[in-house]
Amino acid sequence: EDQVTQSPEALRLQEGESSSLNCSYTVSGLRGLFWYRQDPGKGPEFLFTLYSAGEEKEKERLKATLTKKESFLHITAPKPEDSATYLCAVQGAGTYKYIFGTGTRLKVLA
Amino acid sequence: NAGVTQTPKFQVLKTGQSMTLQCAQDMNHEYMSWYRQDPGMGLRLIHYSVGAGITDQGEVPNGYNVSRSTTEDFPLRLLSAAPSQTSVYFCASTLTGEETEAFFGQGTRLTVV
Numbered sequence: 001e002d003q004v005t006q007s008p009e010a011l012r013l014q015e016g017e018s019s020s021l022n023c024s025y026t027v028s029g030l031r032g033l034f035w036y037r038q039d040p041g042k043g044p045e046f047l048f049t050l051y052s053a054g055e056e057k058e059k060e061r062l063k064a065t066l067t068k069k070e071s072f073l074h075i076t077a078p079k080p081e082d083s084a085t086y087l088c089a090v091q092g093a094g095t096y097k098y099i100f101g102t103g104t105r106l107k108v109l110a
Numbered sequence: 111n112a113g114v115t116q117t118p119k120f121q122v123l124k125t126g127q128s129m130t131l132q133c134a135q136d137m138n139h140e141y142m143s144w145y146r147q148d149p150g151m152g153l154r155l156i157h158y159s160v161g162a163g164i165t166d167q168g169e170v171p172n173g174y175n176v177s178r179s180t181t182e183d184f185p186l187r188l189l190s191a192a193p194s195q196t197s198v199y200f201c202a203s204t205l206t207g208e209e210t211e212a213f214f215g216q217g218t219r220l221t222v223v
Contacts, residue, residue, distance in 0.1 A: 004152075031208065043114075043200050043214030044153070087153070096141065096160055096207040097168060102152035 002027045002092050006101035013078055013108050021073040021086055021104045029093030033071050035064050036087040038103070044087055078108045112136050116201050116215035123191040123222045131186040131218050133201030141207030142184040146170065146197040147217075153200065159184055160207050191222045
């Protein structure tokens with residue numbers, strides 16, 4: 001059964017304090033791994049898609065990496081506006097279904 | 111360009127009532143889906159559609175119906191609302207449903223009393 005586990009559930013950082021969020025997954029043939037950001041009361045907003053182990057993508061202070069078993073979302077020198085819930089999702093080969101993790105709630109303190 | 115539009119934003123139902131959550135997209139996307147989001151459970155797929163006239167079940171389909179008569183619209187019907195269906199519902203669309211980013215609506219917060 002395809003599964004996604006995110007850790008930690010919640011993370012508090014001081015402004016400028018870099019850290020990483022983890023997304024562990026099991027899937028029958030990874031078609032794609034996705035990272036989303038969700039602000040309170042809003043729908044998730046797309047950040048990255050990763051397709052194969054070793055791939056990396058960057059956007060401003062965020063960098064996503066992928067191995068065969070997990071993905072990391074690295075946040076460098078975060079700012080309070082980076083506070084949100086970060087969601088990870090996978091899509092397996094031969095399916096149109098996306099499986100989401102429960103998310104990491106990030107709070108960046110000024 | 112409106113993206114994905116969900117209505118209503120908030121709804122309170124009595125147990126046993128039926129209602130339809132509306133979802134429309136203006137991006138000519140083939141793939142549309144409905145999720146529910148509950149605390150500690152993440153987003154769970156209810157139903158999805160890979161094109162007009164084609165729908166399929168997700169993880170938690172019981173108590174919900176969908177149809178896709180046009181590319182733009184994908185309504186979700188609650189047949190007989192139950193308190194367990196209290197949740198936040200999100201509609202999403204992607205271009206093809208394969209390896210592509212999903213665009214989400216703003217959500218519908220549903221309370222069943």
